[in-house]
Amino acid sequence: MQDWITALGGRQEADDRIAFDTPAPARTALDATVVTPLVHLGVLDVIGTGAERFLQGQTSAQLGLVDGDLAPLTVFCTPKGRMLANAQLLRVAEGHYRLLLHRGLVESLAEHLKKFAPFYQVELTPRDDLALIGLIGQEAAALAEARLAIAPPAPWHQAGDGEVQLLAHPGPRPRLLALLPEAMAAEAWPRLADQATPVGNAVWCLHDIQAGLAWLTPTHRDALLPQMLNWEALGGISFKKGCYTGQEVVARAHFRGQVKRRLARAQLEGGELPALGSQVETAEGKAVGEVVAAELDAYEQAEILAVLSTKEDLGPLTVSGQRLKPLKLPYPIERLDPESLVGDA
CATH class of the missing domain: 3.30.70.1400 (Aminomethyltransferase beta-barrel domains)
Structure with missing residues (x-):
């Protein structure tokens, strides 16, 4: 745990989880620009x-x-x-x-x-000597440029220098991620928090889910194909x-169309947050997928990403006894060559 975070009001809830006393942080991020330490990365x-x-x-x-x-x-x-x-x-x-x-x-x-x-x-x-700080909101770009003196890049591009790097990630709100030495983070945080509301990193993880972006965790190491x-x-x-x-x-899985499970986005009708690896089950109790990410949204409903069977008709599904409501992913399930991203900035 970075000492600079606790010194500035952060509260450690787990090795990969930091919270602040800001009420309803996910709801706050709907309208305000927020700042968060990304300790899960x-x-x-x-x-x-x-x-x-x-x-x-x-x-x-x-x-x-x-x-x-x-x-x-x-x-x-x-x-x-x-x-x-x-x-x-x-x-x-x-x-x-x-x-x-x-x-x-x-x-x-x-x-x-x-x-x-x-x-x-x-x-x-x-x-371990680097800090990661996330900014979310309409004013994120202006704030990063004013406080970090770096013009924000396009998504999946970088800006900055050998000491500080700034990345842009997709999501329902503009998102920027800064990598910088801890000593610099301790100085930069108050300047950022002066214009952005501090929130826990669960808000960033929620926006990853809403962006359809799943970071592999130890729960699913050596278990999934990239597709x-x-x-x-x-x-x-x-x-x-x-x-x-x-x-x-x-390559064989791609060209032969042999991917039998895919990442899907969903909301659960209930406020219980399922553990990673929780099974997605049919009405008959058959396991057809697993949860790979889960967070509570602004309305205290669980939103998840799950690796789910690609069979068209699975019928009603549940996770931990909660009914699953499918949500749309914000991108098409088709190949995007990274070569096509060159020059997008």
Whole structure:
């Protein structure tokens, strides 16, 4: 837990959960600009002369596109195509790449990649000394530019320098994410909170759900194909690059249409928040999916992302005894090549 957060009024509720005393934070974010520490996310640096070649052989991203402007989504897989982590990939400097992923997977991904790193003269460093701050709302861009002196980028692009990076993520409201040293975060937070309302990171996670964006957690490590989280629909897989670990299975699933489960968005008719991994069940009690993300919305209803069977007619569904109401995803389930995102800024 970063001391700067508690010093500024944050309250730790779990390793990956921070709250503030702001009443009805999800409802506040509907109208006001809010600021939140993103303690559920972590950072892994990949540094060395062979960093680009190393990552090119391990990840679904086309490393030639990661140029300090485009910061695409990517995924690391087992040889069987199962996800070890999904991430956003930044280029900080020549030979220095940065991965943004769920904090619970930073160490396991580093241990996995260390088996190959010596062959490329690469070092893997979890960055516990960095802070991540999120801004949500119509004034987020103006506030970031005024307080951080960085012009905001387009979604899945980056701005800033070697010390501070600013990312834009999609969602129902404009969202910006700043990565910066903890000492700078302690100074920047009061300036941001002067114009934005502090809220817990559950609000950011809710907006991820509403954006149809699921970050893999330890609950589902080594269990899902990337397409089961709609990763190719979010531009997280390049089908135009060469081989990487798991590429054959991922490509075969795409070109042969063998994905039998997909990420779906839904609301539960009840205020009980299901645990990750909770089963989605038919009226007969048959399990047809699992919850991969869940948060309470502005009206105290549970919104979820679940990996769900692609069979057309599953009938009425429930999670933890609560009826499931399907909601639309904000993007089509079709391939989005990351190459098409170049120049979007």
